[in-house]
Amino acid sequence: MKSLLIFVLLALTGISSYAEDGSRLWMSTPNTVAHCKVITKAPASKTIDIARQELENHWTLGSKVSLVLNKSLRLGEGYKVIAKSNGTSYEASVHASQPIGLLYGAYDLLRMQNSGTIALHGNRANTSVEKVEKPTFPTRMLNHWDNLDGSIERGYAGKSIWKWEQMNNGVMSETLKNRIQQYAAANASIGINATVLNNVNASPKMLTHEYLSKVKLIADILRPYGITTYLSINFATPMALGDTKTADPLDKTVAGWWKKKAKEVYKLIPDFGGFLVKANSEGQPGPGDYQRTHAEGANLLADAVKPYGGKIIWRSFVYGANHKNEDRVKQSLSEFKPMDGKFRPNVILQSKNGPLDFQPREPFAPIFMQLKKTPQYGELQITQEYLGQSKHLVYLAPMWKEFFSFVHPSLMQGIAAVANIGDDTNWCGHPFSQANWYAFGRLAWNPQLTSEEIADEWLRQTFSMPDEAITTMKNVMMESREACVNYMMPLGLHHIFKFDHHYGPEPDGFKADYPLEWCPVYYHQADSIGVGFDRTIATGSAATAQYPEPYASEYDNIATCPDEYLLWFHHVPWTYRMKSGKTLWQELCDKYNAGVATVRNHRYIWHYKMKPYVDAERWNHVDTLLNEQFGNAKEWRDVCLDYFQTFSKLPIE
Numbered sequence: 001m002k003s004l005l006i007f008v009l010l011a012l013t014g015i016s017s018y019a020e021d022g023s024r025l026w027m028s029t030p031n032t033v034a035h036c037k038v039i040t041k042a043p044a045s046k047t048i049d050i051a052r053q054e055l056e057n058h059w060t061l062g063s064k065v066s067l068v069l070n071k072s073l074r075l076g077e078g079y080k081v082i083a084k085s086n087g088t089s090y091e092a093s094v095h096a097s098q099p100i101g102l103l104y105g106a107y108d109l110l111r112m113q114n115s116g117t118i119a120l121h122g123n124r125a126n127t128s129v130e131k132v133e134k135p136t137f138p139t140r141m142l143n144h145w146d147n148l149d150g151s152i153e154r155g156y157a158g159k160s161i162w163k164w165e166q167m168n169n170g171v172m173s174e175t176l177k178n179r180i181q182q183y184a185a186a187n188a189s190i191g192i193n194a195t196v197l198n199n200v201n202a203s204p205k206m207l208t209h210e211y212l213s214k215v216k217l218i219a220d221i222l223r224p225y226g227i228t229t230y231l232s233i234n235f236a237t238p239m240a241l242g243d244t245k246t247a248d249p250l251d252k253t254v255a256g257w258w259k260k261k262a263k264e265v266y267k268l269i270p271d272f273g274g275f276l277v278k279a280n281s282e283g284q285p286g287p288g289d290y291q292r293t294h295a296e297g298a299n300l301l302a303d304a305v306k307p308y309g310g311k312i313i314w315r316s317f318v319y320g321a322n323h324k325n326e327d328r329v330k331q332s333l334s335e336f337k338p339m340d341g342k343f344r345p346n347v348i349l350q351s352k353n354g355p356l357d358f359q360p361r362e363p364f365a366p367i368f369m370q371l372k373k374t375p376q377y378g379e380l381q382i383t384q385e386y387l388g389q390s391k392h393l394v395y396l397a398p399m400w401k402e403f404f405s406f407v408h409p410s411l412m413q414g415i416a417a418v419a420n421i422g423d424d425t426n427w428c429g430h431p432f433s434q435a436n437w438y439a440f441g442r443l444a445w446n447p448q449l450t451s452e453e454i455a456d457e458w459l460r461q462t463f464s465m466p467d468e469a470i471t472t473m474k475n476v477m478m479e480s481r482e483a484c485v486n487y488m489m490p491l492g493l494h495h496i497f498k499f500d501h502h503y504g505p506e507p508d509g510f511k512a513d514y515p516l517e518w519c520p521v522y523y524h525q526a527d528s529i530g531v532g533f534d535r536t537i538a539t540g541s542a543a544t545a546q547y548p549e550p551y552a553s554e555y556d557n558i559a560t561c562p563d564e565y566l567l568w569f570h571h572v573p574w575t576y577r578m579k580s581g582k583t584l585w586q587e588l589c590d591k592y593n594a595g596v597a598t599v600r601n602h603r604y605i606w607h608y609k610m611k612p613y614v615d616a617e618r619w620n621h622v623d624t625l626l627n628e629q630f631g632n633a634k635e636w637r638d639v640c641l642d643y644f645q646t647f648s649k650l651p652i653e
Contacts, residue, residue: 051103060113082095082129145201238261273310318335323335351377361492369547382396531567533567533568534571603623
């Protein structure tokens with residue numbers, strides 16, 4: 001009887017029977033009360049069918065929506081959306097020159113509805129909208145670091161969503177198919193149009209026919225959602241599979257193997273995007289194994305995929321091979337600048353946002369401004385490898401906006417990000433880590449959006465909260481990244497994490513059998529005089545000279561270097577007087593304490609203020625995680641200050 005009453009109540013109220021477990025992400029639940037009619041003025045298309053179905057299932061502000069395909073609009077992937085209110089309902093239409101534009105426009109309509117941008121009641125009642133949207137970046141890509149055994153490198157949300165064992169003989173399980181469709185819809189809803197399925201530390205098996213036939217099944221699902229499929233490859237694959245005696249890019253048999261393999265791939269997947277390559281970095285094979293350049297290696301592959309319109313995305317994350325004993329943050333530019341202009345036109349160089357490795361804060365990578373002839377993608381990291389992983393609430397949009405404030409989007413042909421997606425019920429481990437996936441997509445579409453706007457959108461679509469609660473949690477999200485920097489590595493400190501897993505502090509970290517540039521002591525350089533890495537021209541590694549003006553001069557001079565990068569570029573005395581008037585040591589103590597205090601406040605807000613507005617499952621989950629984050633923040637502060645005090649000999653404040 002109790003179950004029956006619950007069912008009746010749900011039916012009467014139109015409330016979804018879906019559990020509030022985060023599985024729906026920011027996507028709305030199907031409308032079970034009334035359906036709108038979608039009028040389509042376009043030829044038959046799977047993509048348009050999806051757009052129609054999404055609107056029929058989720059649009060509630062009117063009884064009719066028109067989808068109009070008009071190639072003369074010349075909007076590319078973009079669209080024009082019109083939503084006019086007559087006071088009681090909305091008359092809406094989406095216009096586009098491609099089917100994918102209609103799908104993106106349909107999702108925009110739903111986003112405006114579900115975030116309250118347009119409404120029939122409340123503060124924004126009867127607001128009408130007419131706008132044209134076009135993506136800033138042609139390529140907006142997720143990089144999955146998923147392995148064939150189901151594990152995910154730097155994955156904190158369970159196993160891989162690509163269940164290879166559930167794909168056999170050209171068929172995949174319905175459960176897996178539904179999950180991948182949900183993944184595709186979520187990406188399309190925020191404009192992501194490309195995905196790399198596997199880890200950059202790639203297995204050669206990825207290019208066997210067994211796995212390529214499975215990749216085809218995934219690509220077939222992703223295609224109607226406007227998502228192009230790419231694969232990471234191991235550069236030595238032909239040799240590893242026993243088909244050639246070498247992987248030398250100038251060997252004719254090797255070139256022939258790659259051409260044959262490209263033909264096989266494109267026969268299975270005609271719209272295959274291309275290959276992502278990590279070469280001669282962290283033990284991965286590459287052209288350097290044969291005294292060849294990265295350009296020669298990339299061009300080999302580029303020639304193989306060129307007949308099919310494919311791309312080769314070559315990562316610039318390379319260090320320790322040809323530039324031993326050089327400051328690690330300089331090595332990428334040192335390696336690739338001499339090759340600028342020597343790559344084939346279909347080679348893209350993919351560079352991390354900073355010159356080191358996805359730190360909570362680092363200056364922008366100068367390679368974006370120094371390479372003039374080679375197209376580049378920016379590489380961000382959604383998964384929080386160095387920002388508390390899926391245990392810390394850290395909203396990353398402010399960090400990415402910081403990057404775009406230095407590196408204009410016009411300098412890049414695309415933007416990629418390492419995904420934080422796994423098979424956990426809520427996809428991302430931490431409920432608020434979903435916001436980072438969402439934010440990446442929105443910024444990849446439009447880098448001009450503010451972090452606040454994106455946070456507001458995500459919160460309103462993800463939680464049923466009143467405006468005051470939305471404002472409160474938006475402030476929490478906006479404070480979270482700076483808090484993370486403060487309790488981990490303020491004032492330009494960097495890479496002082498525990499070895500291997502990178503969770504928690506280890507400022508004294510040193511292993512003789514490890515490369516020095518993997519050891520925390522290499523980066524902070526603490527001694528009795530001060531702390532920080534001297535990268536100045538006169539006395540240090542001269543990394544500042546890699547930057548264009550005015551940044552080179554600004555960063556090189558301790559008096560003008562911004563506080564947030566001070567210890568990145570300078571070895572600073574403990575008693576150095578900061579812009580605040582405090583000594584460096586006092587400022588360091590204050591920053592660590594401020595970071596802990598902010599997390600303490602965030603924990604208090606969630607525990608005592610948000611419970612009435614959040615379902616029990618997600619409230620308990622976030623509450624537990626905030627407790628862990630608070631403990632870890634204190635650990636960071638206490639371990640780091642205790643360690644640095646052994647050098648400063650000053651009291652901890």
